[in-house]
Amino acid sequence: MHRRDALKATALGAMGLAAPIGPAAAAGAGETSLLPPAPATPRKWARGLDNQRKADLGDGTFLNPVLSGDRPDPAILKDGKDYYLTFSSFDSYPGLTIWHSRDLVNWHPRKPALHRNIGSVWAVSLEKHAGRYFLYIPVKAEPNDIYVIWSDHIDGPWSDPVALGLHDHIDPCHAVGEDGSRWLFLSGGDRVRLSDDGLSLAGEVEHVYDPWRYPDDWDVEGFSPEGPKIHRHGDWFYMLTAVGGTAGPPTGHMVIAARAPSIHGPWEHHPDNPLVRTESLDEAWWSRGHASLVEGPDARWYTLYHGYEAGFWTLGRQCLLDHVAWGEDGWFRMTGGDLAAPLAKPEGGEALPHGMALSDHFTAPLALGSRWSFFRPSPDEARRCKSGDGVLHLAAKGAAPSSGSPLLLIAGDTSYRFECDIEIDPGCTAGLVLFYDDKLYAGLGFDADRFVTHQYGIERARPANPHGRRMKMRVTNRAHIVAIHTSGDGGKSWQRFDRGMEVSGYHHNVRGGFLMLRPGLYAAGRGEARFRDFQFTALED
Incomplete structure (x- = not known):
């Protein structure tokens, strides 16, 4: 088959x-x-x-x-x-x-x-x-x-x-x-x-x-x-x-x-x-x-x-x-x-460059509304982020993705991988998510001492974090089968996180809302997280 x-x-x-x-x-x-x-x-x-x-x-x-x-x-x-x-x-x-x-x-x-x-x-x-x-x-x-x-x-x-x-x-x-x-x-x-x-x-x-x-x-x-x-x-x-x-x-x-x-x-x-x-x-x-x-x-x-x-x-x-x-x-x-x-294809029309890159090296102000958008933001939400010189500074908000207005992308491929270098202040928790809404999401975050596993919109296991306050994190969603990897040496070596996920049920017919499962990043708790070198790659089945 x-x-x-x-x-x-x-x-x-x-x-x-x-x-x-x-x-x-x-x-x-x-x-x-x-x-x-x-x-x-x-x-x-x-x-x-x-x-x-x-x-x-x-x-x-x-x-x-x-x-x-x-x-x-x-x-x-x-x-x-x-x-x-x-x-x-x-x-x-x-x-x-x-x-x-x-x-x-x-x-x-x-x-x-x-x-x-x-x-x-x-x-x-x-x-x-x-x-x-x-x-x-x-x-x-x-x-x-x-x-x-x-x-x-x-x-x-x-x-x-x-x-x-x-x-x-x-x-x-x-x-x-x-x-x-x-x-x-x-x-x-x-x-x-x-x-x-x-x-x-x-x-x-x-x-x-x-x-x-x-x-x-x-x-x-x-x-x-x-x-x-x-x-x-x-x-x-x-x-x-x-x-x-x-x-x-x-x-x-x-x-x-x-x-x-x-x-x-x-x-x-x-x-x-x-x-x-x-x-x-x-x-x-x-x-x-x-x-x-x-x-x-x-x-x-x-x-x-x-x-x-x-x-x-x-x-x-x-x-x-x-x-x-x-x-x-x-x-x-x-x-x-x-x-x-x-x-x-219709004849006679000029072919403009199609789409946009989802990868972001944060060398310019954040492309809010085209590449990135906030989920249910407050009126001053844009003040949380500052992008330039290769770094996205994102002020922490809430206690988890559910209360933190994560920054999200629209990804249109059935399989893809995204990764980012993430550094956090003391008291901050940050990570990468696959986010449907504030009640249904998956992914991984970390603070200085522990990981936090996000599944079914719930913060679950908290195993020890061996990398400290800075690491690279990668999420692979291959036709709803999700694997997460982390690296403490800048991506030279990767360790597979010991929790796989399956997300085919993260959609409207389960949760309502007419939304989609979107990749993104979040920062919660206190202080800020600094994101560098966000890379997105669509994968072919």
């Missing part, structure tokens, strides 16, 4: 599923048969910075994901020859980093748009109207709300967030009617009118659309109509909606569509709903949804949406690109199947 197939079988076993969903599994009386499992397709990505996988294969094709790691709820904006993209950033700050592309395949990070912690950021709307950029930001907080920020340049500065007072909805989508009126379409088939400047409400929430419903015997998480995206094309307004639940069963999340001759309706269902849905656990991507349409540099049409990589919920929902074909009936359809095989 191929390594990836074995890992998938392990994941299915953990779900209580002994075989792929397919005709044999769905043959019960009254059940709807699903398509057969997709044929196995070898997948081999190109490799970029730090050996990270990248989509562009260099031969006129690309292989999904176009942006790996946790890139959920993609919000895409076409602005002339430029494309801008951002994602739900949840509890990571600075957040809402804007990514830039000219060919829809190669993406480069620019700057974060949101610096003040206003809560857990969900699916946003990125728009340009009358020469000004807008972000409409739904936030899970106390209370929930939808905020708006604006800027006259995509790199900012962005305005301070303004709450709109929408406490019962998520997933806004800005739309402009044929009469020039501005609207936010919302979860549940609702909408609300905006003021002409887009910065306040100009009416009450109204229900305008009853989404298409799937058969009752499909395995889904819940109806959950969300993520509406409005596009005007020709004589029609098109609405894409996600239903079936974002996580849960891999066959649940799906893309449906409707259209109307006016922004005011009436809306008719697409005859081929659902347009996207995982139908077999043997498919490369699970729980696919939250789709947007965009015109490519070649005047053809494409769609961006998210999905979980089969067997790797720990990586979060990754950003996927598919081709769109318009039919003579005026409807669009996605054509890339389960996205397991390479697809033709």
Whole structure:
């Protein structure tokens, strides 16, 4: 059995599923048969910075994901020859980093748009109207709300967030009617009118659309109509909606569509709903949804949406690109199947440098919001860190990673290794972590006398530390199997730490929160920790 197939079988076993969903599994009386499992397709990505996988294969094709790691709820904006993209950033700050592309395949990070912690950021709307950029930001907080920020340049500065007072909805989508009126379409088939400047409400929430419903015997998480995206094309307004639940069963999340001759309706269902849905656990991507349409540099049409990589919920929902074909009936359809095989790259666009290095030698100010971000930071969190001259000084906070706002990365490979030289003050504890949230993480820390083992979000064994207050530490995560090594002589020799870990269950379907398992570093207790020469290397299965 191929390594990836074995890992998938392990994941299915953990779900209580002994075989792929397919005709044999769905043959019960009254059940709807699903398509057969997709044929196995070898997948081999190109490799970029730090050996990270990248989509562009260099031969006129690309292989999904176009942006790996946790890139959920993609919000895409076409602005002339430029494309801008951002994602739900949840509890990571600075957040809402804007990514830039000219060919829809190669993406480069620019700057974060949101610096003040206003809560857990969900699916946003990125728009340009009358020469000004807008972000409409739904936030899970106390209370929930939808905020708006604006800027006259995509790199900012962005305005301070303004709450709109929408406490019962998520997933806004800005739309402009044929009469020039501005609207936010919302979860549940609702909408609300905006003021002409887009910065306040100009009416009450109204229900305008009853989404298409799937058969009752499909395995889904819940109806959950969300993520509406409005596009005007020709004589029609098109609405894409996600239903079936974002996580849960891999066959649940799906893309449906409707259209109307006016922004005011009436809306008719697409005859081929659902347009996207995982139908077999043997498919490369699970729980696919939250789709947007965009015109490519070649005047053809494409769609961006998210999905979980089969067997790797720990990586979060990754950003996927598919081709769109318009039919003579005026409807669009996605054509890339389960996205397991390479697809033709859009023509005519400039290929920008893709991605960014995750290794950091700390010779410049910390790249907060692009490379690094804090988990649930306080308003002055950035004051904890100073980077330059080859050293990151990180002031201690809290008693453990759970209370210390660790510094984290988004790593998009199924296997990787990261290591760092760490020096601590007396009274400080520091180390490397694989961090889902403050209740679920793994890794290793140390103080002057002892190690501290982090497992399942608990501080467990504390064996003696033979290296003192400075050591090199390495964490290897090879398809969820974690090994930790330490070195007291600057990396000339390494000792394997006597506690292995397995982290395939560190994900949303276990813990909730819609996050991913992220590598990073922390400092707790008193004083500070000094980090040098952080090295990240993606590993191939």
